[in-house]
Amino acid sequence: MDRETVEKVARSAHLKLTEEELEIFSRDLGDILGYFAMLDEAPDCEGFGIDPIGVADVLRDDEPYMELEPDALLQGMDTYDNYVRGPRLL
């Protein structure tokens, strides 16, 4: 895979790669996709789903309940005045 494509994919995945990583992944992804090319000859099949077994919707009554205390969920996060601190948007 050429370096430009690797860089484009990395940007999309929120990764910044070093020059060394670009070289390694360019070579490795080319090899891996070369191996995956055997899928082209695999027989097709209809009626497939996302999961390997059949699944059904699971619905519950729309009643509010609290399983975890908000304080427990905020533990370990950077917070102030009940807000979560994050990077700037603009």
Next chain:
Amino acid sequence: MSHSSVLSSLSKINEKYRMFRTVTSETDAGDAKFLFSAKDNLTSKDMETCSGSRILEGYRPPFDATSIAKMREAGGLLVGKTNMDEFGFGTFSTNSAFGVPRNPYDLERSCGGSSGGAACAAAVMEGHVAIGVSTGGSICCPASFCGVYGVVPTYGRVSRYGLLDYGNSLDKIGIISSNASDLGKYVEIMAGADPRDPTSCVQPAIGARRKLKSVAVPGDATEGVSEDVKKAFKDGLEALKSMGVDVEKVEMPSLRYAIPAYYVIATSEASTNLARYCGMRYGHQDGDLSLKFDDYFTSFRSQYFGEETKRRILLGTFTRMVGFRDRYYSKARRVRQSIIEEYRSVLSGCDAVLTPTMPFVSPKFTDISKMTPVESYKADILTGPPNIAGMPHASMPCGYDRDGMPIGMQFVANHWDEGVLFSAAEEWEKNFDAVRPEVSI
């Protein structure tokens, strides 16, 4: 050895074998009925959960995974979180950010992966029950390399609530132990419908133990397999015949496509699952908040993800991109369905499909470091098929090579038919002379 003696020796055992990422500080087992460990990608209230990744260092979940909660309710004491490849990305547990577990039969060799720490704990500590997680072979591979029993139930049998996802449509929680009878006993404890994981809510009850009467061996089951593994597998087949099990050869041509299809699906799902790790919600959050949000997220992910994690995120992002999705992701899902149908067809005429578990015995770390990614992925050639199909399967020790390294064979049953695997493991254990590793600390 009493439970309390085990607890007091955990740190020392871990110094030698490095199977644990975290061990409990408890020294008194109290009235615990059994001791167990959990792979470090299952959330636990009393210990960090890092999934082998530096990016999650310091993450202390406020809740237990359903599998851990059920084991505690049954009287189990969680003694530690076991080492693993980062997010399950590996076959040898060498991609862990927190130390690499060492094989109890030869410290210079791998325990397998990605539940390498779990298999190591099961092999070293007699009677220990280890919860493992398998996406593409991460229970049976290490069970085979460490000479113990490992079972992966049907996809959906054990709730995935509290599991840090690798591939949602592939992840399965199972058990590794040196005792065959533990497989059924503890899967039955962890199994059951859980509304927090809808894929667990369609399951029928686990059926009664059913005697294994027949197995099918794919014609190319030993293609590319080492001579030592071939011999042990052949001996295993002869032993099964002497136990009254019918053995027949079958053709399963779709299985050759399982590994590329598995890696496409697994990395596609992983690349979206790992988007949540960006330095805000879990683990490290010590970045420069003056950065724009895209740059902030990117800086964390680039700094803390390991090499194999980056490789799989890139791969999965690429195979989902416009222009490539049909060729890779959509095709892989169709191939998965072909494999499921082929298993169902074969299993309509026999109880299990049998192959060796791994194509070779555990390699030395020096040899693993020379492997290319494709060579490493191909090591999953026998464990990948049942995993992509969501079929229950189990690895059982069946011999040893000339250096005394363990070899396993893998039984694959039909969806929801775990009973035949539990029974087969218990029967096999009575007929197989296991050689335990010499453990000294």
